[in-house]
Amino acid sequence: MTKAAVCREIGKPLEILDLELQAPKAGEVRVRLGASGVCHSDLSVQNGTLLQPVPAVLGHEGAGTVVEVGEGVEHLAVGDHVVISWVPQCGTCYFCERDQGELCEVGSAALITGGLLDGTSRFLLQGQPVLQMAAAGTFSEETVVPAIGAVKIDPDVPLEQAALIGCGVLTGFGAAVNTASIRQGDSVAVVGCGGVGLNVIQGARHAGAERIIAVDMVDGKLERARQFGATDTLNAGAGDPVAQVMELTGGRGADVSFEVIGLEQTIEQSFNMARRGGQTILVGVPTIETNFTTPAAFGLVFAEKTVKGCWYGSSNVHRDVPKLARLYMEGELMLDELISREIALEDVNSAFEAMGSGDVARSVIKYS
Ligand code: PAD
Ligand code: ZN
Numbered sequence: 001m002t003k004a005a006v007c008r009e010i011g012k013p014l015e016i017l018d019l020e021l022q023a024p025k026a027g028e029v030r031v032r033l034g035a036s037g038v039c040h041s042d043l044s045v046q047n048g049t050l051l052q053p054v055p056a057v058l059g060h061e062g063a064g065t066v067v068e069v070g071e072g073v074e075h076l077a078v079g080d081h082v083v084i085s086w087v088p089q090c091g092t093c094y095f096c097e098r099d100q101g102e103l104c105e106v107g108s109a110a111l112i113t114g115g116l117l118d119g120t121s122r123f124l125l126q127g128q129p130v131l132q133m134a135a136a137g138t139f140s141e142e143t144v145v146p147a148i149g150a151v152k153i154d155p156d157v158p159l160e161q162a163a164l165i166g167c168g169v170l171t172g173f174g175a176a177v178n179t180a181s182i183r184q185g186d187s188v189a190v191v192g193c194g195g196v197g198l199n200v201i202q203g204a205r206h207a208g209a210e211r212i213i214a215v216d217m218v219d220g221k222l223e224r225a226r227q228f229g230a231t232d233t234l235n236a237g238a239g240d241p242v243a244q245v246m247e248l249t250g251g252r253g254a255d256v257s258f259e260v261i262g263l264e265q266t267i268e269q270s271f272n273m274a275r276r277g278g279q280t281i282l283v284g285v286p287t288i289e290t291n292f293t294t295p296a297a298f299g300l301v302f303a304e305k306t307v308k309g310c311w312y313g314s315s316n317v318h319r320d321v322p323k324l325a326r327l328y329m330e331g332e333l334m335l336d337e338l339i340s341r342e343i344a345l346e347d348v349n350s351a352f353e354a355m356g357s358g359d360v361a362r363s364v365i366k367y368s
Contacts, residue, residue, distance in 0.1 A: 004123065004140035005348045006130055008055045010048045013349045014139070019057070020124040024070035024144045028116060031082060031145060034159025036138035036365045037061035038343075038351040039167050040194060041285060045133060046352065049262070049287050053114040056131035057123055060086040062138025063162035064367075066150065073147040081155045083166045083325075085317040086134035088117065088149030102312035107149065110135035117146050138163070139348055141367055151321040157328060160342065160364050161335040164195075165324050167312075168362060169335065172199025172260070174313015174320060175283050177207050180256050184208035189245050191215040191236075191270045192260035192284060193225040194355065195338060195362040200258045200283065202334055205229035206327075209256075213248055215241045215269075220358015228334060236269075245273040253278060262286040276303045283310045342366045 002021045005014040024030050036059045044050035045058055066080045076082065088107035090096055095103040106117060113119045114131030122144035123130040123137065137143045153162055172195075176182060188209040190200045193216040204212050205228075213232045214225035222233035234244045245254055253275035259267050262284030271294060274280045282292075292307070294300060300307075313320075327333035340360040343351055351363035 002140050002142040003345060004057045004137070005059065005345055006055055007046050007058050010046070010054060014046065014058060016346050017125060019130055019140070021142055021144060022122040022124065024068055024122070025118070026071040027073060027147050028070040028144050029066050029073060029076055029147050029150050030068035030142060031064040031084065031150060032067045032142050033062050033064040033138055033140065033367050035063060035163040035367065037164045037166070037168060037195070038348060038363045038365065040196070040355060041167070042133070043352045043355060044285060050285055051288065052133055053131055055125070056114050056133050057137035057140050057143070058133045059139030060084070060134040060136040061163055061167035062136060063153070063159045063166060067142070070147070076147055076150060076152060080152050081157070081159065081162065082150040083153055083162050083321045084136050084138060084145055085149045085151055085321070086136050086167060087111070087312050087317070088135055088146040089317050090148050091318065099316060100314070101316040101318070102314055107135065110146070116144070139345060139365065151317050153322060153325045154329065157325045160339055160366060161328060162325065163364060164335055164338050164362060165321055168195040168338070169199050169324055169333070170315045170317065170320060171283065171310070171313040172196040173203035173206070173324065174315040175258060175281055175310045176200050176203030178314035179308060179310040180258070180279055180281050182207035182209050182256055185210045186255040187211040187213070187249050189213040189215060189254040189257040189270070189273050190230070190260060191241065191258065191266050193221040194260070196283060197258070197260035198224060198228045198338065198361055200260055201225055201228045201230050206332070211248070213245055213254065218356070218358040224361055227337060242269050242272045249275065252276070256281065258283055260284050262290070264290050264292070267292050271305070271307060274305060276305065279306045279308060281308050281310050338362045339364050
């Protein structure tokens with residue numbers, strides 16, 4: 001049995017339940033979680049923004065120890081420390097071969113079914129299947145995941161810090177370093193400075209951006225943004241952020257802008273604050289009804305602007321997870337500072353409420 005936080009009905013609080021966990025099948029591993037971050041995407045499943053079938057164990061930003069390996073798994077052994085990837089990446093499909101592992105054909109299927117690669121989950125409640133978010137389900141003491149979705153890391157990296165790599169860091173840092181093409185000395189604007197946005201900021205700094213303008217509605221989030229490398233901060237509640245970015249960039253706009261919330265208004269703002277010839281990277285996950293429109297001539301053709309979606313930081317997890325772990329060990333990646341509160345699994349609903357607070361970058365569930 002394993003204790004897990006389950007979304008049984010959209011819009012209702014998660015329930016802490018004892019579930020049966022079946023043994024890993026061929027090509028799968030059982031992982032005892034050390035920690036799981038609570039990401040806005042978990043809340044987006046619970047409130048219906050992000051469509052995922054339920055009942056399901058939520059949580060997709062986790063790290064732990066392999067405790068059992070299924071048949072045919074050769075690259076992992078019991079005792080290995082792993083970061084769980086919410087897009088398992090096979091390395092051999094059309095997309096993986098083109099260095100777009102975040103779109104892996106094999107792994108993406110699991111996002112839709114709510115199961116593992118064969119479409120079934122390993123959690124049971126009174127004999128009935130309970131699905132697992134994104135082939136993960138890290139709001140659980142233990143889970144079973146595809147072996148291609150478990151990436152071995154240096155055991156010296158603490159599991160709480162490693163867990164954050166699994167979503168917020170890969171996505172945010174990757175948005176800046178992989179999805180965008182930031183040049184040395186560029187100006188960058190980041191709209192939304194939560195757990196993911198802060199990693200866009202530190203990724204932009206790593207990529208050589210000189211001016212990093214952080215935009216949020218909460219002063220506490222902006223203060224933390226400075227800690228992560230923002231050179232300027234704007235409170236969007238205190239005036240039009242587009243006009244303020246224009247003013248800070250000689251009237252041109254930012255070379256690269258990022259939207260890290262998922263709202264129509266902030267998507268528009270992000271596009272409008274990018275300069276002619278600049279890029280806008282959309283990271284935040286909007287509702288399926290959200291649209292983005294722009295006049296084709298003035299918005300795109302004459303202005304030569306690019307809008308690009310960003311899924312999982314355009315990351316090859318097998319390459320990027322160990323790289324980020326190494327950067328952390330070398331003191332080049334801030335992870336400790338992302339952990340604002342360590343909580344018990346039972347407190348997961350309070351972590352959803354705390355997301356809006358200026359004091360919280362990430363709440364991290366610590367398993368004993
Ligand atoms: P978060 O809730 O920690 O941060 C959101 C931030 O936006 C907070 O600091 C808010 O104060 C701020 N904010 C809200 N409204 C406004 C506004 N109108 N103007 C300015 N700031 C505002 O969330 P997160 O950082 O965990 O996630 C951010 C988004 O990224 C969310 O939509 C999540 O689902 C998405 C995500 N996308 C991917 C991907 O692969 N594209 C991966 C992981 C998360
Ligand atoms: Zn996430």
